[in-house]
Amino acid sequence: MNQLNEILIHRLENKGFSPVAIPRFVKDVTDAVSSHHYMGLQEMNRRLELLGWGAIELDYHTLQLIIAGFEAEGF
Numbered sequence: 001m002n003q004l005n006e007i008l009i010h011r012l013e014n015k016g017f018s019p020v021a022i023p024r025f026v027k028d029v030t031d032a033v034s035s036h037h038y039m040g041l042q043e044m045n046r047r048l049e050l051l052g053w054g055a056i057e058l059d060y061h062t063l064q065l066i067i068a069g070f071e072a073e074g075f
Contacts, residue, residue: 004072008065015056025053029063030070 012022025048032039032047039047041060048056
């Protein structure tokens with residue numbers, strides 16, 4: 001699991017996230033996924049923008065890394 005977290009952090013830092021902002025961003029994504037299981041990627045990006053993340057372009061692979069981490073935690 002640590003390797004997945006490292007990959008996720010690296011991908012988010014490459015998108016311009018500061019290390020301090022990453023946990024909150026991941027929580028916002030997992031909250032959205034848990035409440036709207038069938039949300040598409042475009043809708044997810046709109047939701048994140050409404051939450052104040054600006055015009056972040058969350059890509060499919062980064063989203064899958066977040067979901068894998070979320071599921072590994074037992075949620």
